[in-house]
Amino acid sequence: MLRYRLSVLTAAFAVATLLLPVIAHAELKMSSVFGDHMVLQREKPIHVWGWTKPGSDVTVKLADKSASAVADDKGRFDVSLDALPAGGPHQMTIAADEMIVFKDILIGEVWLCSGQSNMSWPVGSSNDADLESRAAKFPNIRLISVPQVGTQDPQHDFNGKWEACTPETVPSFSAVGYFFGRQLHQTLDVPIGLIDNAWGGSSAEAWVRRDVLESSGNFDELLAKWDDTAKTYDHDKVRAAYDKKLAKWEEIKKGARPREPRNPLVGQHRPANLYNGVLLPVLGYTLRGSIWYQGESNAGRAYQYRELFPLMIQNWRDDWAQSDFSFYWVQLADFRSESEQPSESSWAELREAQTMTMSKLANTGEAVIIDLGEASDIHPKNKQVVGKRLARWALAKDYGIEVPFRSPTYKSIEIDGNKAVVTFDHVGGGLDTFDVNQPMGFAIAGEGGKFFEATAKLVGKDKVQLVSDQVSNPKAVRYAWAENPVCNVQSKEGLPMTPFRTDDRPGITKGVVK
Incomplete structure (x- = not known):
């Protein structure tokens, strides 16, 4: 156990130090992933980190557990608290020259909910949204969302906070995440913490560290394309042209209103943008695993996804330094017009690439939903069954519950x-x-x-x-x-x-x- 804890801290510290900007923190600061009402992972050493004055002694206390560390020359500190059973509420104190106190902390099961729009798709836009929202009275399910930030610069915090699941908070939260977490909560009878950092339309390469993509050697052309874009794209120029076009449209109001341009350099497709912007701020938070719903944006490059998807999972696992945590995904649903005759299909090839990943990495699983799609909508509304099929994997593989979980x-x-x-x-x-x-x-x-x-x-x-x-x-x-x-x-x-x-x-x- 001690060796495991040291290895977790050593690896997590190495990644954090590599990516941390050279800023000396004078005040005690924590990532927003730590806060009142949070859920911490049960039965595993709990990783806690933050920043303060370099060289400061820091002590973290939670329930009857305590751990200390010394902030490094950049002010970063990392501690590992001994594992706790499910329960609470508890209080956590972080003491250096100052003190921070977090209250109403529960110990239970923590899962990351990630991917693109079908993961970020909210409860409020899913089937039976009115009934689901009114029934969402689960104070021991806690939710937190990470805002969309796409950048090449590593981010270490975000604007967000933990909230209890209520009829008021659940409509804007990930539907797949919520229905997955609700099933775990009702089956296991323990607190559930859900972290949603999904971004609609995102490409898988945006979720991978740049140097990992480079070292692979399989993505040189993709990276070169984006490097060329970074050298040549002028958003101010594009914006100015749009403003002129919009002004002309405003005069005559004829035809569709011009679409406002998006800067691709800070969007959800550029390699490493989402790793830096929405994953890194929560990376290292002790969890049980991750659920993932993505692939639509990579369907045109399905063969490449055979290498990209497992590389992304391994990158996350390596940097989290929490062994091979569970990773379960949703295979692409059926979409577009029904095919009367056998034909070639990029979406079929992407589904194949997803399935192949199970044979490449341990502790992975695929929820098949080829029966739940909608021909005219890339966002099928039946997120309840999607969440339950993912939950079957977790209940069977992580919690030892005897339920059917894998498709033929x-x-x-x-x-x-x-x-x-x-x-x-x-x-x-x-x-x-x-x-x-x-x-x-x-x-x-x-x-x-x-x-x-x-x-x-x-x-x-x-x-x-x-x-x-x-x-x-x-x-x-x-x-x-x-x-x-x-x-x-x-x-x-x-x-x-x-x-x-x-x-x-x-x-x-x-x-x-x-």
Whole structure:
């Protein structure tokens, strides 16, 4: 235990020192992630940090635990408090030349809620918002949000505060985060702390440290593109042109109002911008894990996402210095017009890249929601089921609760004459269908590589048999391979089958890197 605590502090201190601006703090200061009403992680050493006068002795006390440190030459201090069981409320004091006191602190389970707009999408805009908000009377669920700041300069604080979950506070909070946390709270009967730092439209590369992307060697073209943009983009010039265009529009009021330009250099796509702006201020806060809903902005570069997504997760884990904390994500939902015939799909390729990540990193999991999307809206409103499917992963893997949690996944394929027989893992009580008895969503290809809709039949508990009048010698099978596939296979427990393909033909996003 002692070695673990020292390693956490050493690694976290190394990252913080590397990124910390050379500013000597004269007054005692804490990141806003620490404050009244916060939830601290139970049953793990609790990392606390802040800034004060360099060389000052600092003592932190919480409940019956205490730890001390000396602020370094930049004024940064880090301490590790012994683990506490769930409970509270407690009080924390941080004492140096001054003293800070935080009150109404609970000990429970802490999760980070991150990604793009489908994670930031609020309760107030989701299904049954009126009923959900009125019922959100959970004083032991605590919420905090990180404002959107995109920058290449490391940020160490933000404007935010912890609040108890009430009908007044929940409408603006992440719906997926809230429904996930509520399920944990009701099942485990412990306090829950949720940190929301999602940013709509964000690209995965914006969540990764610049030097990590550089060291990978897989993102040189992407970084070069942004470096060129940084050298040539003049926002003042763009803004001036917009002001002239707007003034002209104001005179005649004809056509659509010109859209105000956004500065890409401080937005949510530039590599490292969100790592520095919205992740770093909370990085190191002791937690159980993270939930993630993102990928839409990277769908056009799905092959690149195969490397980028696991790199991002590993970067977070390395810098958090809290072992391989749990990381669960939402696979992209169905979207756009339904596909009448098998076709190539960038969204299918992105889903494939997401699924691949489970085999690359431990303590990861994927909530499949291919049944919950909306053709005309990239933001499906049924966030309740999304949160519950993520919660199933956490309840099963982190808390030892026996609940179905993983969707059926492709295992193997056998060819029997003109039939393809596909076997699946994680089928629970057995494969089943939704809405109609006939399994839908399968396509089969022969020697020529062209896919045709297949007639499918469930065989036993874990197999699907496929045939097509147009394919006499099957070579490959695909399932739900489209932006918005018509598909209906699930486990008897209601978890939809994971989209897959058995071939490795180059997809339409292969080679797209920027």
